[in-house]
Amino acid sequence: MGAPTLFHFRVAHYSEKVRWGLDFKGIPHRRRALPPGFHLPHALLLTGKRTLPILQLGRRAIRDSTAILAELERLYPEPALYPVDPVLRGRALAIEDYYDEEVAPALRRLFWSTYLPDSQACARMTTDGFGPATRLAWRALWPVMRPLFRSNMQIQPEPLRLAREALGGYFDRLESDTAGDGFHVGGRFSVADLTAAAVLTALIRPFQFSYPLPEPWPPALVELRESLAERPGFQWVQGIYRDFRGNSSEVAAHPV
Numbered sequence: 018m019g020a021p022t023l024f025h026f027r028v029a030h031y032s033e034k035v036r037w038g039l040d041f042k043g044i045p046h047r048r049r050a051l052p053p054g055f056h057l058p059h060a061l062l063l064t065g066k067r068t069l070p071i072l073q074l075g076r077r078a079i080r081d082s083t084a085i086l087a088e089l090e091r092l093y094p095e096p097a098l099y100p101v102d103p104v105l106r107g108r109a110l111a112i113e114d115y116y117d118e119e120v121a122p123a124l125r126r127l128f129w130s131t132y133l134p135d136s137q138a139c140a141r142m143t144t145d146g147f148g149p150a151t152r153l154a155w156r157a158l159w160p161v162m163r164p165l166f167r168s169n170m171q172i173q174p175e176p177l178r179l180a181r182e183a184l185g186g187y188f189d190r191l192e193s194d195t196a197g198d199g200f201h202v203g204g205r206f207s208v209a210d211l212t213a214a215a216v217l218t219a220l221i222r223p224f225q226f227s228y229p230l231p232e233p234w235p236p237a238l239v240e241l242r243e244s245l246a247e248r249p250g251f252q253w254v255q256g257i258y259r260d261f262r263g264n265s266s267e268v269a270a271h272p273v
Contacts, residue, residue: 020268021046024063024071026053027146027228030121031082032070034215036227037262038086041211042093045268050228052155053143054162083117086208098208109202112194112209116216120187122170123180124219130172131238133163138235145231188250191217195253206261214257221251223258227265 023039025032027050039046051059056069063071063078071078072085074092079085090099100106132139136159144152167173191213194201201209218226220242245251 019075022073023048024056024059024069024073025050026056026069028142028230029053029069030125030216030219031117033218033227034082034212035070035072035085036265037211037215038089038098038208040263040266041098041261042089042096043266044089044093045266048267050146052147052151053166054155054158055151083113090208098211100203100205100207102203105203109207109209112201113212116212120213121216121219123183123187124216126170126172126176126180127184127241128219128238129166129170130177131235131241133166133172135235136163138233141231146228184245187217188245188248191250191253192248195250199253199256206257210257210261214254217250217254220245221254223255223262225258225262 021039021044023032023035023046025036025048036048049059051069057067060067060069060071060080063073064080066080068080070082070085071080072088073079074088079088086098090097100109132142136156140152140156140159144155195210198204200206201213220238222230222242
């Protein structure tokens with residue numbers, strides 16, 4: 018079958034979730050990073066859908082980070098990300114779903130809202146690592162893409178207000194769930210911890226994140242990150258990354 022190929026966004030937390038799963042299990046794989054917006058032809062060709070990440074396994078293309086991790090767990094059961102006990106596994110998967118479906122869209126909305134007003138910062142972030150020609154093309158198309166990004170991620174005043182109001186509650190729950198032994202489920206690292214930490218990198222960006230954001234960050238993103246820095250949940254994400262992120266198992270850089 019050969020090494021799997023991951024089609025991904027460098028900056029996105031769903032892509033980071035899958036990268037972490039591949040690296041945690043030590044699965045040799047290739048990566049093909051695509052700039053947001055410019056990814057559409059590849060995504061539609063592979064799956065008929067518009068979203069990344071997509072993992073190509075031989076002739077199969079699997080989309081959605083949860084489906085990808087489930088298939089990786091089936092094919093490469095060790096080291097395990099799913100608890101063996103059915104009750105604990107159900108809880109871990111419920112936590113994964115909570116961070117994917119409720120927390121991630123809100124944090125993505127907050128993250129992108131700090132970039133969209135500044136076309137130069139946005140182009141620098143989305144095309145980092147792709148070269149000047151890609152950046153020029155991206156900036157030329159930005160007037161067309163900006164309203165699409167706003168609509169797709171619901172970056173409007175009311176959804177943004179709700180996302181900001183919910184942020185403290187997300188950290189309250191994280192801190193409550195991990196207060197005992199530092200893990201969400203069963204006293205050990207699982208898909209629940211991986212997903213929570215990967216999703217929260219939208220704002221926290223630990224040192225071990227696969228692709229650092231280019232400098233300088235938008236002031237609003239710096240302010241948002243600093244507002245969370247004293248929270249135990251912020252420290253938890255950094256600790257989980259330090260202890261469990263590990264090394265990349267990418268076998269070769271794929272041309273972008």
